[in-house]
Amino acid sequence: MKKDIESRIEKLRARIRGHDRLYYVENAPQVSDQEYDRLLKRLKALEDVHPEFITPDSPTQRVGGEPAAEFKQARHIVPMLSMDNTYSAEEMKEFDERVRKNLKGASFEYITELKIDGVSVSLLYENGKFIRGATRGDGINGDDISNNLKTIRSIPLEFQGDAAGIPRLIEVRGEAYMTKEGFEAINKKKESLGEEPFANPRNACAGSLKLLDPRLVAKRHLDIFIWGTGHIEGLKLKAHLEVLQYLKSAGFRTNPDSKLCRDIDEVIEYCGSWRERRGKLEYAIDGIVIKVNDLAQRDALGVTTKSPRWMMAYKYPAEKALTELEDIIVQVGRTGTITPVAILKPVHLSGTTVSRASLHNFDEIKRLGVKIGDKVYVEKSGEIIPKVLSAAKEKRTGGERAFHIPAKCPACGSKLAAGPDEVAIRCENAGCPAQIKEKTLHFASRDAMDIEGLGDAIVDQLVDKAFIKDYGDVYYLEFERVKGLERMAEKSAQNLIGAIAKSKENDLNRLVYALGIRHVGERAAWLLAENFNSIARLSDASLEEITAIEGIGPVIARSVCSFFRNHENLKIIKKLKSAGVKMAASGASPSASGRLLGKTFVLTGVLKSFTRGDAEELIRRLGGRPSSSVSKNTDFVVAGEGPGSKLDKARELGVRIIDEEDFKKMVGGL
Numbered sequence: 166m167k168k169d170i171e172s173r174i175e176k177l178r179a180r181i182r183g184h185d186r187l188y189y190v191e192n193a194p195q196v197s198d199q200e201y202d203r204l205l206k207r208l209k210a211l212e213d214v215h216p217e218f219i220t221p222d223s224p225t226q227r228v229g230g231e232p233a234a235e236f237k238q239a240r241h242i243v244p245m246l247s248m249d250n251t252y253s254a255e256e257m258k259e260f261d262e263r264v265r266k267n268l269k270g271a272s273f274e275y276i277t278e279l280k281i282d283g284v285s286v287s288l289l290y291e292n293g294k295f296i297r298g299a300t301r302g303d304g305i306n307g308d309d310i311s312n313n314l315k316t317i318r319s320i321p322l323e324f325q326g327d328a329a330g331i332p333r334l335i336e337v338r339g340e341a342y343m344t345k346e347g348f349e350a351i352n353k354k355k356e357s358l359g360e361e362p363f364a365n366p367r368n369a370c371a372g373s374l375k376l377l378d379p380r381l382v383a384k385r386h387l388d389i390f391i392w393g394t395g396h397i398e399g400l401k402l403k404a405h406l407e408v409l410q411y412l413k414s415a416g417f418r419t420n421p422d423s424k425l426c427r428d429i430d431e432v433i434e435y436c437g438s439w440r441e442r443r444g445k446l447e448y449a450i451d452g453i454v455i456k457v458n459d460l461a462q463r464d465a466l467g468v469t470t471k472s473p474r475w476m477m478a479y480k481y482p483a484e485k486a487l488t489e490l491e492d493i494i495v496q497v498g499r500t501g502t503i504t505p506v507a508i509l510k511p512v513h514l515s516g517t518t519v520s521r522a523s524l525h526n527f528d529e530i531k532r533l534g535v536k537i538g539d540k541v542y543v544e545k546s547g548e549i550i551p552k553v554l555s556a557a558k559e560k561r562t563g564g565e566r567a568f569h570i571p572a573k574c575p576a577c578g579s580k581l582a583a584g585p586d587e588v589a590i591r592c593e594n595a596g597c598p599a600q601i602k603e604k605t606l607h608f609a610s611r612d613a614m615d616i617e618g619l620g621d622a623i624v625d626q627l628v629d630k631a632f633i634k635d636y637g638d639v640y641y642l643e644f645e646r647v648k649g650l651e652r653m654a655e656k657s658a659q660n661l662i663g664a665i666a667k668s669k670e671n672d673l674n675r676l677v678y679a680l681g682i683r684h685v686g687e688r689a690a691w692l693l694a695e696n697f698n699s700i701a702r703l704s705d706a707s708l709e710e711i712t713a714i715e716g717i718g719p720v721i722a723r724s725v726c727s728f729f730r731n732h733e734n735l736k737i738i739k740k741l742k743s744a745g746v747k748m749a750a751s752g753a754s755p756s757a758s759g760r761l762l763g764k765t766f767v768l769t770g771v772l773k774s775f776t777r778g779d780a781e782e783l784i785r786r787l788g789g790r791p792s793s794s795v796s797k798n799t800d801f802v803v804a805g806e807g808p809g810s811k812l813d814k815a816r817e818l819g820v821r822i823i824d825e826e827d828f829k830k831m832v833g834g835l
């Protein structure tokens with residue numbers, strides 16, 4: 166019987182892994198998303214009943230685990246070296262001459278690869294199973310970010326069957342990256358929270374991989390291209406191209422654009438061919454990597470103290486363009502912040518046409534000293550965001566005019582105010598249509614209430630027609646009105662109404678995030694939902710109670726309190742409630758025996774008889790709620806061996822502390 170279940174679980178996992186590979190690696194899915202979800206749910210259900218069969222490489226274990234306090238160090242078996250780079254074809258020829266000389270006239274080939282603007286990582290597999298993933302770090306030691314890397318679905322947790330031989334031990338190396346689309350989305354979100362945006366996708370990717378909570382990493386839409394190996398035991402490969410082919414057959418995602426080149430001229434041609442085209446890729450590249458293909462020849466060439474002699478990076482210089490600053494307009498953000506935007510005469514830059522650039526804030530205009538009508542230099546930082554670098558003041562004709570900060574909001578005409586503690590200028594009219602639009606878009610966005618179909622064009626019309634006066638009105642939209650909007654077919658109107666209805670059942674953390682409380686990002690929303698369990702309790706919470714939550718600082722806490730003191734906001738919440746939006750956490754499943762019903766537990770330290778995940782699962786099954794941080798609402802803190810600061814916090818707040826034995830008794834001597 167047990168054997169049967171185990172083999173059923175294994176078969177399901179194999180099917181899911183196969184589909185993962187088809188979807189994430191081969192880009193050729195064979196089943197619908199629903200069918201895939203059904204398989205995953207079935208596996209999850211089986212594992213819930215038989216937790217003894219859960220293995221770390223199960224597809225259900227990609228996103229999970231507690232947020233880490235810090236990362237452990239991981240030592241690379243073979244160091245991850247950096248590489249020399251150049252911006253000139255001349256230096257590439259010099260590199261070629263050195264290789265030629267050192268190989269004493271033997272014939273050789275190069276392999277060229279796109280240099281993805283991401284973060285190098287090393288994945289360690291033992292007998293074909295993923296056991297650790299780490300950042301490059303200083304090349305010798307990196308951070309162990311295994312749990313974060315596991316959230317990248319194209320990283321196989323186990324080698325695929327058709328690989329020719331599985332090595333006993335192998336370091337697989339690649340570049341984790343964020344797509345341009347993901348990068349723009351995250352920066353938009355950061356800006357709406359009043360945070361500094363990431364400068365480029367590499368920083369965004371690095372920042373994401375260093376998040377301590379894997380659940381958040383999973384939402385950052387990261388991916389990876391594998392470009393090589395470090396240490397290998399029990400497998401012999403002769404050339405780089407063979408390495409890539411082998412890794413591809415083992416289920417890894419390699420970049421399709423690498424190319425074997427006979428000589429340096431072909432390499433230089435390849436570099437040139439990507440100069441323009443790279444703008445159209447869905448990820449950013451900052452150059453081309455050139456490697457000698459034959460591995461024995463690489464060994465013969467060796468390494469200098471810091472970089473291999475068989476490898477070189479050709480980097481594209483950042484492209485600049487001169488164009489005209491036609492105008493400076495201002496935009497109103499979700500919280501009323503006014504930001505200036507440069508309107509440019511369209512100009513071709515790094516593969517795309519640029520006609521707008523953010524100017525960040527009014528100080529930036531002052532710093533640049535630009536005037537409307539100026540000729541300005543623009544550059545794409547990280548090859549994505551257009552940026553005004555400077556004005557070509559020598560080209561002025563006298564017809565340029567200075568920009569003045571507007572006194573009134575461009576959307577509603579209200580007088581603008583500068584906050585006492587900030588440089589930003591804001592529109593403080595709660596009924597400002599520009600803010601209502603932004604708030605509604607945020608409310609409906611993918612990481613908030615995830616209402617598909619409620620995009621820019623639709624929200625613009627709904628607000629302009631006054632069908633939406635605040636985001637609470639979303640739930641009172643009538644089919645006939647939606648159908649009557651421009652560019653809205655009957656079918657899409659139906660879908661939108663359906664998506665709105667479905668969103669009522671969302672988890673509490675999504676709702677908390679969707680409310681658009683200033684400074685409350687996804688992580689803070691999670692913590693608030695976990696600790697207060699319902700909007701009612703959250704809105705009653707005192708500043709002290711909110712500040713007591715680990716991970717919530719005073720700025721966020723003050724912002725939450727003032728949000729729930731605001732009459733307008735409470736009115737919207739009432740609307741949401743009356744519409745039937747779920748206002749509390751799901752809590753225990755109805756089948757729970759209820760022994761721990763309604764009790765909140767925080768685990769700290771190491772338990773002898775349970776893993777963290779098992780203990781949490783047990784608490785949930787018995788109707789209780791595991792939480793990651795101690796607050797006044799915590800009922801018990803279970804202290805294992807080597808407890809952390811949560812124990813001090815529990816003492817401070819007078820929360821009851823129990824040890825593992827007490828906990829075992831409580832759960833019924835399991």
Ligand SMILES: [Zn+2]
Pocket residue numbers: 497574575576577578579592593594597598599
């Ligand atoms: Zn306004």
